Amino acid sequence: MLTYVLRRVALGLTVLLATLVAAFLLFFAGPADPAQAMCPEQRCSAERLVEIRANLGLDRPLAVQFSEYFGGLFVGRDFAFAGDVVHCSAPCLGMSFLTKRPVSEEIFSRFPATVLLALGTVIVFLTVGVSVGVITARARGTVLDRLLIGGSQVFGAIPYYVIALVFALYLTRIHGILPQSVPLSQGLLGFLAGLIAPCLLLGLVYSAGYARYTRSSMIEALSTDFVRTARSKGLPEVSVLRSHALRAAIGPVVTILGLDVAALLSGTLVTEKIFEIDGIGKLSIDALGRDDLPVIMGTVLVTAFLVVTLNLVVDVAYSFIDPRVRLS
């Protein structure tokens, strides 16, 4: 068990390092000039650009720049600003070109909003998606099965940004059926009320997929010997479904759940932008539009970290759910 976990951790760290190097090369050795990106609307003179490059340390060898960035992640970094030395505490992801504030501050302050959105969405798609999957697996071939699965296919086929915009506009603004989004700074309750619409929408969209995974896994599980045994023992159907069939079928769902939670935690760009939720997704998409390289890089790294960590969690959890995995 321990070797299994350690192997997974080592693999995860390698992936993280590779991502860091790749992102760094892309942004700081790529064709876009970070100094130019730091000057909005080309208002900097040539001398100012040279100064900025020196401030950012862009005129030094790549390896040196990278080691500084890497070191900053663990012990923090110092930047010169207005005659002072400003300390960017660990993990230092650089300073935003736009606001000149530490990227880590910008990302972590937006975490609660994204986490709550992710949580709400997971609750919706786990309850709706898995339940629909179980129901349709049990009622396989019936009209109910076809309706539910067919309906979810159609729903999932509409481009997300269209459905999100229409949903947001008509349900929360033009007709006010669901509450509008409220910033977290104005109170938790208002914010949570405003999350109902996006969590519902995003949850339902994800549910389409989860219903299908659960359904096919369940169908397989329901035809196994041990389920037949459980039934023949006289156990109530609910017990058979939940404690025996679902337990075996949940594997693939857990794997995908890990990846989806990672994606949700790194911010759903379209949802956050359209529903005006101030999370990491909105930060990423805004930074992309402004060439705010440190923020973009910061969000890439945070996302990579979340994906790797959650993958690890899923792998370990998997081995508890399905002991057969541990042995391989």
Added chain:
Amino acid sequence: MRWTTVLTAAGAAVSIGLVAACGAPTPTEQTDVVQFDKSSIATATSGMLPDATGPAPDVQGAKRGGVLTVPYFSTPANFDPSDQYFNDTLAILGLTHRALTAYAVRDGQSVLVPDLATDLGQVSEDGLTWTFTLKDGITYEDGSPVTAHDVVFALKRSFDKDLAQNAPTYQREFFKGGTTYEGPYQGDPKWKGVEARNDKTLVIRLEKRFESLPYFAAYPQFSPIPQAKDKKQDYTLHPLATGPYKFKTYTPGSELVLDRNPEWKPATDPARNDYLDGYHFKFGVEDVKAQTAILASNGVDATSLNWSPIDSSLVEQIEGPKKSQFVEGPSSCVYTLNLDTRKIPLEVRKAIAVAYPYDSVRKAGGQSTHAYLPGTTFIPPQVPGWVDYQGVDGFDGTGDGNAEKARKMLADLGYGPTRPFELSYYYENDSAVAERVNQVRKQKLELAGFRVVDKGVPAKERRQLAGTIDAPVNMLQSPAGWCYDWPSADSIFPPMVSSVAVSQGATSWGNISEEKIDQEIRRIQELPIADQGPEWGTFDKWLFESYLPAIPYQYSKGNAVFGAKVRNVVNDPHHGLPIMTQIWMEP
């Protein structure tokens, strides 16, 4: 489409210390073509009222109360008073930060009045020393008194290259020793460009005459900052207020909430009313969605306002049933077709003015008539001294291009089918709209007998190439327009057509370098500000007819969409945004 792709107004005018105040970046404007009546624009007459006193006149019927929500597309970098130049942050800081002077509404006009100062400044005989005296009893939001030392410190702070990176640079150009002064943290502590004589009086020393200094003194760089409470880059999180409102919460990059400042004294403020209880600015919001929701006016949307150009999908609504929820008016920008005078002869430039398909290009680009006003002069109509003229017969800023007339003009110059005049420019090839616009432009210019070499490059690359003075093209380089910083053409012509730009390797209108132009600019700049208006008007016409360095063809407009409970949204013609303090709302 970002503001910069439509109007690269900066170029490298930075090198001569003058850059345009840019509006907030805006998405593309759309639709068809309609004539607009120029005479309906309010013209500021003298532009200045040195004797104005507080309180500001009441708005008829206005009620107190309510919080205005303003969601819009762009995201301000910060709210540090030393760093501001964009129109949106100027409008916002105008609520919380008083400067030496300010713009006020008097008799339906936007005029300059004294704000923290007792008048619009006293200037010495030689024009090189300005003295401002502060009013009594002015305090910050925390009750501490405002002193002249604070204004001096704030002005010094606007020289710091890191803190004030995006600030206007007039102070560097005009203040004595300003080109080398590095600010209060790293600069010469004995610098005397600005000095406080005592707690109430400050003195500004200049390198050369600056008759527009009172206008410049309305910028937040002239708003006091107490040195003891300066927090450098953290000051932006809560800059101390002197205006009717103060910062309640500010999340950089997301939102800003303002509430009332109890220390503000209306009797001392000729420029501001304070009907609303507060403001809530939200950044990075999709304009289309915000505007659609605001027009529907449910819940919070009924008390919201969006100041970006109206989206084409909503034009029908605001021209019809929702007319009362939309306001438009003049804004401070003029759009030009830049022509390289070193490569295109004057008479050919005139032929281009006649041949260019202005309305077709607007239609292809999806420009709504609510976003622009066709024009023929460099100076926008609302500036005092504006003269209306048509510099070339057959050019009026509209139309589909008169190919026949242009061909004749070219033939008279010896150009024809066997010897066409070649026009070359860069255009953006990574946007469907830009491609469409280019197709129309190229087609019509070729119809007029020109040979067109259009070089397609990605948008970001084009922005950079457009500012290169030795690029292998002869038109449509930067600057594609200019937004004046105050209602006097001395904030238009010196940065755009004096030879300083070219001498420093930067692009300008026509990349022009003419001693006669420089002389005339210098002459007019030294006149008292009240006399400059008509002189610039004459200069405008002369510049067009004798030099035509660029073709001015339209002016920008300010738009505002607001909820059903919002009242008295008045457009500020010098910034293209609503005058925030005139707004009130129904309960």
